[in-house]
Amino acid sequence: MSALTAAIEGALSGVTVLAAPAEGEELFGPHKDIPVSVLAPTPGLLALHSRLLGVLTEAGACFEKAEYVGSGYRPHVTITPQRRLQRGEVVVVGSVSLVDLEPGEDTHQRGVLATIPLDRA
Structure with missing residues (x-):
């Protein structure tokens, strides 16, 4: 287990499974061409984001698109041909999940490095 994965596990200790409703659809991305379902920014989701942001910042993470973290965070789910939220x-x-967005410098693939379950209360 990597030190980062261990730090994330520690930060998630006591965080329970969360739920958030879909609020509608928008286009994300630099060209506004990625369809997403925007989720309600529930207190639980925002607190989870804040915890993760703290761990990543402490680990020295550099956010390429800093405008999308912290106060710019917008929870969403990408729409695919197989799945669309109502x-x-x-x-x-x-x-x-801790994800490598460019494994082997391939910008079209994603690599899941670790998945950490939340507590089931």
């Missing part, structure tokens, strides 16, 4: 549909967040 307005009001509730998403259950039961884990956090």
Whole structure:
């Protein structure tokens, strides 16, 4: 287990499974061409984001798009041809994954480095 994964696990200790409803759809990305379902920014989701941001900042993370973290964070789910959330549909967040967005410098792939389950209260 990496030191970062261990730090994330520690920060998530006591955090329980969260739920958030879909509020609608928008286009994200630099060209506004990535369809997403925007989730309600519930207190639980925002607190989870804040905890993770703290761990990553402490670990020396450099955020390429800093405007999307902290106060700029907007919880969302990418829409795919196989799955689209309906307005009001509730998403259950039961884990956090640490993802390499450019494994081997391939910008079209993602690599899951670790998945940490949230507590089931």
